[in-house]
Amino acid sequence: MKFFAALLAVALAVGGWLIRPGALHLAGPRTGDATLQKFIDDNYEGPGHRLSVALVDGSSTRFASRGGDEHGSFEIGSISKALTGLLLADAVERGEVTLGQQVGSLLPLQESEVATATLEDLATHHSGLPKISGKPLPAVRSALAAVAGGNPYPYDVDQLLDHARSAGTGGRGEPAYSNLGGALLGQALARKAGKSYPDLLQERVFQPLTMRNSRTPTSDAGAAPDGYGSGGRRQAPWVQEGYGPAGGVVSTAADLALLARALLDGKYVTALAPRRDYEEDRIGLFWMTSPLRDDRSMVWHNGGTGGYRSFIALDLDRRRAVVVLSDVAVDVDDFATKLLEG
Template identity: 30%
Template structure:
């Protein structure tokens, strides 16, 4: 029995569980193991249609587009057209200012790695939304440039990973400006056609439109597609499970493709200098802590009371919101030490210290900063699956679709999962990837 047949029963079970949940409509799963591959379809392309998705059904793949944008960057860098460490501002039109941290520029690599310190979304996006079901449609290039002119970053670029749709969209935008052609045309010429991906596109042909599965929101109601004219590089592509398997095969065997150097560049781990963030915001943190302690000392604040806890927590919360995780940690430590000095160990340690460090720790976990990310890739995310194997993966989500692709470098296995429902499929993809690795005998990879 082949590797895929061993895993197919689990794919059937995972799909059945997903489709039993309210709101989920259809699912296509692609499994790749060595020379074997299969595309499996479940549910319906639309409620009541009776049509089961298959390998050629077209879905929005959302943020998986970011992997292709990073590959476009790596290819351009490999040909000498740009450098990975080139400042983004050098590719923007005259009159558009790229934010920097104390003179340190954000580079093209920072955008692809999600280490730019740019926020997830531009602050002026909300003002441009005319249709909540298609939120990026009316965000124009002029809006992006206006945001950049006013933007600030609070951390050294390259010092921490923080996922940014803004950064990926900006990367696609500046690469298109550099080449002097639209992002979709540039991507097709440099990445899609060389890899044999004829069914991956933004604008669809009549045949692809006929194969497009309508999207459904989290409750299973029909919803509109997303258009991302300015942020195309962040999530505008549509594709099929068959094409995603072709793309995964290229990543598993780069030497068999014309984009070998670029594929390998995207898979290579890149260090994150997270220790450079430790000193960010400490003066602000100490000032907030001092203000809290002054209030506690000068105004009757019963130690151990709710008012006392509020006064002790406020500096850490304000520093977290203002300057980030490390500033919050500095504020918590300073406030704790001050409470110990003012009130002694009984009140300083139990209500103040424990609560402060629980709050800061939870904030770090929720923000993804704990543990600090030690390495990143161009485009890809990293996860451990199965018995310790390192997988490279990315997911995607738009108003009516969810997607996942992943593979284990140095192995023979990959998984693609596409859904026309707005409920996550990551757990399915990661579980099947680990199961495939175990069935194929591919052990942990560095």
């Protein structure tokens, strides 16, 4: 462990000395709705490069983009978990699994602590699993990837299962965000269906909703373009196989607007419904519910990778939804929430 700590310290020092990124500004051209473009001008305050925004309001859907259009590809990070939550709701409806089913009945987790966690535990971040693997090599590899602008989750399904089997679950029953748990749940659903996770998501979510430009890449061939860190440093794509259900999906504003409209119309409603307390909010099958002004609420999920940020939110009462995608690792949550409140 002393060797790993020393290696990480050296990497941080060298990385900080070598990295001299340039400033970022929203790119051209400006495409889409003029009113949304003005909203971006008046309200977007972070560093930018490519930015894509969708507003679903009643029967209308409007887009505005900088540096492309609504069909441009972005890593959506942990919004992937929200899609995994939709797969869980669908699998329950099909009678393939139950929310109270133990994940060890679907995956070879042997006598590990996590084997007895239920699918609902995993989908509500109450399984007790840590955010990422605590094993020395994966932990150091993830830290080094963060310094080098690389991919911290290059693991296959067997490696994911090894991470899960070795992880403790001492905090079960209490909310604790876990990429490891989200990935494990998605792979359990895929194993039950006899498919890979990318194929299962395509078959049960993307194809029915005609989300034609959405995918879960397992190689560089399907990856999004390089993104940027908050200081302007280029970041390599996060291509994920084992951890794909937690953060590996690539999508577009146009496709996520189709998803938002389907959710407003009542599809996958059981995934959105709050089930447990989560800090100051409530959580369904990965989907969060938080208060808005005027006693309203929004159902939402955000996401982030080394070079991207994303946000999708719905005001179910007003039938209004927003999608914001950025290829810079600076949160867009406040900007998106302001657009949703309108």
